[in-house]
Each structure stands twice: as structure tokens, then as C-alpha cells.
Amino acid sequence: xxxxxxxxxxxxxxxxxxxxxxxxxxxxxxxxxxxxxxxxxxxxxxxxxxxxxxxxxxxxxxxxxxxxxxxxxxxxxxxxxxxxxxxxxxxxxxxxxxxxxxxxxxxxxxxxxxxxxxxxxxxxxxxxxxxxxxxxxxxxxxxxxxxxxxxxxxxxxxxxxxxxxxxxxxxxxxxxxxxxxxxxxxxxxxxxxxxxxxxxxxxxxxxxxxxxxxxxxxxxxxxxxxxxxxxxxxxxxxxxxxxxxxxxxxxxxxxxxxxxxxxxxxxxxxxxxxxxxxxxxxxxxxxxxxxxxxxxxxxxxxxxxx
Ligand code: HEC
Numbered sequence: 001x002x003x004x005x006x007x008x009x010x011x012x013x014x015x016x017x018x019x020x021x022x023x024x025x026x027x028x029x030x031x032x033x034x035x036x037x038x039x040x041x042x043x044x045x046x047x048x049x050x051x052x053x054x055x056x057x058x059x060x061x062x063x064x065x066x067x068x069x070x071x072x073x074x075x076x077x078x079x080x081x082x083x084x085x086x087x088x089x090x091x092x093x094x095x096x097x098x099x100x101x102x103x104x105x106x107x108x109x110x111x112x113x114x115x116x117x118x119x120x121x122x123x124x125x126x127x128x129x130x131x132x133x134x135x136x137x138x139x140x141x142x143x144x145x146x147x148x149x150x151x152x153x154x155x156x157x158x159x160x161x162x163x164x165x166x167x168x169x170x171x172x173x174x175x176x177x178x179x180x181x182x183x184x185x186x187x188x189x190x191x192x193x194x195x196x197x198x199x200x201x202x203x204x205x206x207x208x209x210x211x212x213x214x215x216x217x218x219x220x221x222x223x224x225x226x227x228x229x230x231x232x233x234x235x236x237x238x239x240x241x242x243x244x245x246x247x248x249x250x251x252x253x254x255x256x257x258x259x260x261x262x263x264x265x266x267x268x269x270x271x272x273x274x275x276x277x278x279x280x281x282x283x284x285x286x287x288x289x290x291x292x293x294x295x296x297x298x299x300x301x302x303x304x305x306x
């Protein structure tokens with residue numbers, strides 16, 4: 001159903017659904033008349049109208065409307081249905097007829113309907129009251145865990161990555177070998193100097209990626225004060241704060257960058273973080289470079305797996 005629905009085209013879709021329902025009703029009415037000599041009775045017309053309105057408000061309108069609004073709309077629709085059915089005396093009589101016949105139990109069929117109605121009504125009312133009054137034992141909303149335990153491994157661009165074993169491909173020395181402390185040597189270096197150091201080249205590229213994608217939220221100085229930052233709750237991470245990347249393993253940070261706010265486990269909610277899942281826009285290498293840039297710029301080291 002979702003694929004058929006075009007976002008933004010709700011008003012048109014709604015009209016189509018209503019026209020379709022009307023055609024269905026007219027066709028049904030026509031065939032009933034043809035076969036039994038009379039169409040849908042006024043009573044069922046009213047019931048059908050209310051039912052159709054409920055289905056449209058509850059299941060078709062998108063985005064969903066709040067329950068309080070649904071109740072208001074249904075109240076109004078019911079009122080309109082009564083107005084419509086009581087516009088002429090005949091129509092009102094026809095509408096009342098099955099109700100009165102049921103109350104009086106005129107024939108065997110109506111008697112059964114009466115028994116069922118009178119048995120069902122108190123049960124439904126009872127159930128409704130029970131549900132309403134029932135105390136709720138749900139656990140209270142927990143505080144959000146800012147750094148939940150990461151998964152053991154993740155799948156990024158069809159490649160499996162085991163977080164405890166993976167290493168940044170750009171934290172390397174002059175010979176391209178992984179070097180945990182390479183950053184130390186180049187903290188004050190100028191990444192724009194053409195000195196052929198692979199580490200500085202990835203820092204330069206990581207910086208470009210950062211200023212094309214991340215600084216709107218995480219800020220020019222990586223301090224979490226980007227121009228859009230305060231539109232979000234939680235606000236974007238401040239990388240200069242020792243509580244963020246400085247106390248995380250590099251692969252943890254890579255995981256957060258690639259999977260974003262929606263990739264957080266349950267403890268990361270109920271406040272949904274606005275951090276985008278960057279694997280949708282950046283390559284694995286680009287994500288590693290920007291992570292590398294964040295460490296270089298702040299001068300922090302990633303935590304290692306102990
Ligand atoms: C739409 C705003 C936005 C953009 C753009 C954005 N982020 Fe984020 N980022 C956030 C928010 C919000 C958080 C969540 C803070 C939280 O979950 O506590 C976050 C968290 C993070 C974290 C986790 C920090 C931690 O302590 O767990 C990292 C790493 C990160 N972002 C990196 C990036 C990178 C790299 C980019 C650019 C490629 C980027 N972000 C772009 C909003 C954004």
C-alpha cells in the first residue's frame with residue numbers, strides 16, 4: 001500500500017478514495033434494487049457513512065491525525081448524518097423503522113437482533129470502562145543513554161566490519177602502515193602543504209567532507225554549535241568536549257557516522273537524534289577520513305579497546 005501512495009499527493013488520493021467509495025455504494029445500491037426491488041435502507045446508509053468516514057480518518061489520511069481530532073470529526077460526521085437523514089419525514093421514518101422494530105422485537109429476526117444488542121451493549125460498555133480505568137504498569141521512560149553499547153559488527157556498503165578489530169585505513173605513517181600515534185606528529189602541521197604525507201592528505205580531504213556536510217550541525221570549530229544545532233534535541237555532539245569522541249573508540253565513531261540517529265539501539269531513544277546516516281551519502285573511505293579529521297582537529301585520541 002505504501003508504495004502506491006505518493007507523498008504530497010494526499011488531497012488527490014483522498015478525493016480518489018471518496019469517489020471510489022461513492023461509485024461502490026451506487027453500484028451496490030443499483031444491484032440491490034435490481035435484485036430485491038429496494039436499495040440500501042436509510043438506517044444502513046447512515047451506518048455506512050459513519051463507517052466510511054471512520055476508515056478514511058483512521059487509516060487513509062496521511063499523516064495520521066491525533067485521537068482527539070478523530071473523536072471531534074466523528075462527532076461532527078454523526079451529527080451531519082442525523083441532519084441528512086432527518087431532512088424529510090419519510091427519510092426519518094425509514095431510518096427509525098429498523099430501530100423501533102428491533103426495540104419492540106416485532107418478528108423473530110428482530111427479537112434475536114434485540115437480544116444480541118442488549119447483551120452486547122453492556123459487555124462493550126464494561127470492556128471500554130475496564131480498559132479506561134485499568135492502571136498502567138508500564139515502566140517509566142528511562143533517561144537516554146548517550147553512548148549505548150555498539151553492535152559487535154556492522155554492515156556498511158555491503159562490507160562486514162567487526163568493530164573490535166577494524167582500524168582506520170588513514171591513521172597511517174609515511175609508509176602507509178597503521179600507526180596509532182601518527183596524529184601526534186602532525187598536530188601542528190599544515191594539511192594544505194604538499195608534503196606527500198598520506199596522513200595529512202586524508203586530513204585535508206576529511207576537512208573538506210566535514211565542511212561540506214557536517215559543520216551545519218557540528219559547528220565550524222567542531223564544538224557542536226553549528227547554525228542548525230539548536231533546532232535539534234538532542235543537540236549535535238560537541239567534538240571538543242572530552243565527553244564525546246575523546247572517550248570513544250574510533251570504530252564506535254565510525255559506526256555513529258555511518259548509521260546516524262536512526263541506527264541507535266533502543267537505549268538511544270526516546271529522543272531521536274537528528275544525526276543523519278552518512279553511509280547513504282558518503283563512501284566508507286570518506287567517512288573514515290572525516291572521522292580522522294575530527295580527531296586531528298580536536299587533538300584528541302580515540303580510546304583503544306582494552
Ligand atoms: C542534521 C544535523 C547533523 C549533521 C549534518 C551531522 N550531524 Fe553528527 N550528530 C548530530 C546530532 C543531533 C548528534 C547526536 C548527539 C547525540 O546523539 O547525543 C550527532 C552525533 C554525532 C556523532 C556521535 C558523537 C557521540 O558522542 O556519540 C558523531 C561522531 C557525528 N555526529 C559525526 C558527524 C559527521 C562526521 C557529520 C558529517 C559527515 C555529521 N555528524 C553531520 C547532528 C548532525
